[in-house]
Amino acid sequence: MPENAVKSLTDLFPGSERVFYEKAPLTQVICQLKFPRILRIESQPPADFQDDIRSMFPLLEQVRVQVPAEVPAEIAQMIGLGMASGNFLFRSEDRRTAVHLAAEALSLSTSSYSTWENFRLLLEPVMAALEHRYKPSFYQRVGLRFVNIIKRSEVGMSDTPWKDLLKEGVLGALANEQFEFSARESTHQMYLRASDGGQLNFRYGLARVRETQEIAYRLDFDFFREEKVEVANAKPTIDGLNAMVGRAFRWCIKPVLHDALGPKPVPVG
DSSP, rough: OOOTTTTSSSGGGGOOOOOEETTTTEEEEEEEEOOSOHHHHHHHHOOOHHHHHHOOOOOOOOOOOOTTTOOHHHHHHHHHTTTTTEEEEEEEESEEEEEEEEEEEEEESSHHHHHHHHHHHHHHHHHHHHHHHOOOOBEEEEEEEEEEEOOGGTTTTTTOEEEEEETTHHHHGGGGHHHHHSSSSOOOEEEEETTEEEEEEEEEEEOOOTTTTEEEEEEEEEEEEOOOOOOGGGGHHHHHHHHHHOOOOOHHHHHHHHHHHOOEEEEOO
16 A cells, blocks of 8 residues: 555545435445355345345345356256346335345345435344344445436536536546537546545446436445454444545535535434
8 A cells, every 4th residue: 555545535535514415316325245155045045034124125036147148048047047046135115225135245225315314224124134144254345335316407407517516526628618518428437445444436427317318427436345344343334434425425516516406404313
C-alpha cells in the first residue's frame, strides 16, 4: 500500500447531515455477505431458514446454474447441470425485495429502498437466521452496494446540463456542455482502496433509461471489506459502509440537485 494512500475512504468524502430523499434516485440496494462454504446449504433444503424469514419473504425460487453453451443439453441433464443446487431465492410478496442464499454467500437486495433503518429491519432477521441455522465461522467479504440512476425529468430539470447538477470530479469531459450534448456514451469505473482495508468499486457515467430512452446519470457505489470479519462485527461493519455511501453520494452532487431531490430529516425512532 503506497505511503500516501488515504487511511480510510471516509477521508475522501466530507461528512454531511444525514437525510432521506423524497425523490431518491436509488434503483437497487444490495447487502452481500460471503463466508466459507457450507455444504449443508447445498445438500439439504433450507426449510428451517425459510421458516425464520417466511413472514417477510413468502415466495421461494430455486436459482438455476448457468449451463455453458458448449455443453449439450442431454449431457447437462445427465450430470445435473441446470438444476438448482444450494441456490435459493426468497422474495417478498411484491417481488421487489429478495434474499439469495447460496453455499458461500447471503445477500439482501431491494428496489424499494426508503431509509437505512427500514432496510436494516429486513437485514437483521435474515442475518440472524443464517447465523442461527448455519453458524458461519466468520465472514470473508462484507459489501454494500447502492445503485443510483439520476433522471432529470423526475426532478423537473430535463433541460439542465449535468455540470449544474453534478461535481466536475464525476463528470470529467462532460462538464463541458459541448461534450455533453454530443456524447452518446460515457462510462467510467474506479477502484479505490484505503490503508485500513476499506474498498470501493465506483461505476459512474451516462445511462439510457430503457423505457423512455432518457439519458440519465449513474452513480453506482459498491463499498466493501474483503477480509476476515468476525460474525459479531458484521453489523457494525455494514453500518460503517452505509455511512460512507451517504457521504460519497453527497460528494458527487451539487446543492441544486440535493434540493431538487427533496431532502428530509431522517425519522427518529
